[in-house]
Amino acid sequence: MHEVSFLILTALAGGDQHGYGIISDVEQISTGRVRLKAGTLYAALDRLADEGLIHPDREEVVEGRLRRYYSITGDGRERLGQEAERLRANARVALRRLRPGEAMS
């Protein structure tokens, strides 16, 4: 899974969000490392929606501007959980091997 997809799913796992909300949340989750641009964000949202991991939910107009909220689906939660487990397992091995004297374990 792309890191961008992982971060967007993580953002939506905390609740429905609109485009700019996702960008801000992803920036926060990645501690400022990933700042999504609009084109990249919507390409990723389309891909995730096509895969059935998220879906566009409701719309609202704030100060004359449209906001469309996206929410994570059951499949999306499941995929995010699997991906997080995979990353945790990899990270555990990496950190163990980085400890002095345990290079081959």
Place this chain on the structure above:
Amino acid sequence: MTDQSPLERRCRRWLHFYPASYRAEHEEEMITVLIHGASDGNRPKTGELADLARHGLRVRLRQLADRVPSRWERDHAKVMFPIRIGIALWLCLISGLLIGYHRGELWLVLLLPAIAAHVYIAYRIRPPGDRRVA
């Protein structure tokens, strides 16, 4: 709709990299995101517009690849496919002859892209699922 600011007009212009069907679906929410993210309230952030162009063109290319050719295009392709292949082979033949006789003449190099273009176009317009034509 409210009067458009120069920033909004600029963002909408750049969104024309996306096909109309995509804009009908996403333009308004993307404008919201772009205006919210503009650095000094007047200009989109550096790289933001290039990112729109890149992804917009990608959507257009994908739509182009996915679209179903019309009946006219299929009939046209059926006739033109063997002709394109014929032209490419003919160009191969004369370029071979000319290169043989006039080795080193630079303009001959132009024949190679021409051959490649004909073969490519022939490949693109090949009749779907009809092997007998080729």
